[in-house]
Amino acid sequence: MKGILLGAAVGxxxxxxxxxxxxxxxxxxxxxxxxxxxxxxAAGIVRAKVGEKTGFGRHQPSSNGHRRDPVIPRAN
Structure with a gap:
């Protein structure tokens, strides 16, 4: 912790x-x-790859017209 504070002070x-x-x-x-x-x-390629792996950036319409969050599962 002291190292971080020292680094911040020097910076x-x-x-x-x-x-x-x-x-x-x-x-x-x-x-x-x-x-x-x-x-x-390169940034566009990285965004596309991350989107493929995580599901972010894809619009998946649900039955009620709202976009579902791909990270938080729906409660039953």
Missing amino acids: YVLGARAGRQRYDQIVRAYRSLADHPAVQG
């Missing part, structure tokens, strides 16, 4: 010293990476 101090300019630079780099077409394509 805070270094972040405060870096200032707003460095923060903005990091955000711009992240956004340019996240918006890259190759990254978007």
Whole structure:
């Protein structure tokens, strides 16, 4: 626990010293990476695979017109 607090304190101090300019630079780099077409394509593939395995993202209409939650089983 002490290690986590120490790490958080060091990160805070270094972040405060870096200032707003460095923060903005990091955000711009992240956004340019996240918006890259190759990254978007890979994210779409991962979403599809996760959807296949978990059932999230599929719309399965029930008899009453409401979507059932694929994780929580229906109570009898």
